[in-house]
Amino acid sequence: MNEELDFVKEMFDKIAPNYDFLNRLLSMRQDVIWRREMVKAAELTPGARVLDVACGTCDVGLEVSSRLGNRARIIGLDFSLGMLRLGKAKLTRKENQTIAPVNGDALNLPLKNSLFDAGFIAFGIRNIMDRKRAILEFYRTLKPGGRLVVLELTTPEKGIFRGIYLGYFQKILPLIGSVFSRHDNAYSYLPESVLKFPDAATFCKIMKGAGFTDIRFKQMTLGIVTLFVGRKPADRKPE
Secondary structure, eight states: OHHHHHHHHHHHHHHHHHHHHHHHHHHTTHHHHHHHHHHHHTOOOTTOEEEEETOTTTHHHHHHHHHHGGGOEEEEEESOHHHHHHHHHHHHHTTOOSEEEEEOBTTBOSSOSSOEEEEEEESOGGGOSOHHHHHHHHHHHEEEEEEEEEEEEOOOOSSHHHHHHHHIIIIIHHHHHHHHHOOTTHHHHHHHHHHHSOOHHHHHHHHHHTTOEEEEEEEEGGGTEEEEEEEOOTTSOOO
């Protein structure tokens, strides 16, 4: 388990310099639209406290800032120092002071209970082996009534598009990714991790098992991405 964690951390450190470019290229800029929908689903209000886990280079946090302006209060957490360095540089260029980057582990969030109105994780939950524990950490740190929003790459369930997508995803994408990232394994790991990710109904059960209610999911772009939303019950007393 530790060896796999070290591999994933090292991989993200190495691909960090080209991460944003490859996200836009390989998704044909759909990743921008997906994140926009993700933030919209949280139904944030001015002054909201937001946690973005596996924040990468802070794109989700920046989308939150674009909606809430200077009134947003955002913590962006990632275990990859390489990603955080790039994120901090991006925030400096954009003169953004609403996002606080933090190095940390999604399974042991260095944060107090019941702090946040919303928790996000985009394209990160599939890299966490103990997904229920990560979801429980979100539950612990959310306020009663707070929303968890998960955005993840998924596999189209059936039809002609599934075959076309798998051909691109398993053969063409790793080739393009290795050329630009100069990391042979990173974009081979990507399709493997997506194919291992549970179907939408199964993942919703994980969220329910962690205590979330009002769980729903939305498949986007013909099912290659799924957006999950759950709410911590409002009638629970703060921990």
